[in-house]
Amino acid sequence: MNSLFDRLFSKLDKVVETRTRASAREFGRRSFLARAGVTMLGAAVATPILPFDRRASAAGALPEDECGYWRHCALDGNLCSTSGGTLTSCPPGSTVSAVSWVGTCQNPDDGKDYLVSYNDCCGKPQVNSATFCYTSEGERPGYRMGLYNDINWCMANTDKGYHCTVSVVVGLAE
Numbered sequence: 001m002n003s004l005f006d007r008l009f010s011k012l013d014k015v016v017e018t019r020t021r022a023s024a025r026e027f028g029r030r031s032f033l034a035r036a037g038v039t040m041l042g043a044a045v046a047t048p049i050l051p052f053d054r055r056a057s058a059a060g061a062l063p064e065d066e067c068g069y070w071r072h073c074a075l076d077g078n079l080c081s082t083s084g085g086t087l088t089s090c091p092p093g094s095t096v097s098a099v100s101w102v103g104t105c106q107n108p109d110d111g112k113d114y115l116v117s118y119n120d121c122c123g124k125p126q127v128n129s130a131t132f133c134y135t136s137e138g139e140r141p142g143y144r145m146g147l148y149n150d151i152n153w154c155m156a157n158t159d160k161g162y163h164c165t166v167s168v169v170v171g172l173a174e
Ligand code: ABN
Pocket: 076, 077, 120, 149, 150, 151, 152, 153, 162, 165
């Protein structure tokens, strides 16, 4: 009788031991680390390491059709890029002003100061939805004509009606 129990317990011990070892293999710390390693390696290989332009996220870098864009630092008028034109070209049907106001703006990409010409585009009505900007950095009161920007620069054109303003870099400020 005793030997029957001995054999029974011995069998039970074996079964429990085998199951415990199998469970340790499957759920143990080593198997967890092995699986985590494979997962991380897979993720690293699958993630493309592409070059991308970080300037867009640099401090101060804003889209051209926002007043905070660096070239608009001394502008007083409607952005032509929101009036059917672009940053530097007048909308179709309008003509660029013969005279302009020139401001000095710092480019956040290289930290240098640039001369920016603010030419008005003339001969078309203003667009209601256009973005109006009044930054006018460096502007001085009206009695200093050369430093005053609240002027219709279409005055020297045949068509004197003001439409919008472009911001054209004309050179480095020395
Ligand atoms: N330079 C833009 C502008 C036009 C008309 C009047 C004031 C300012």
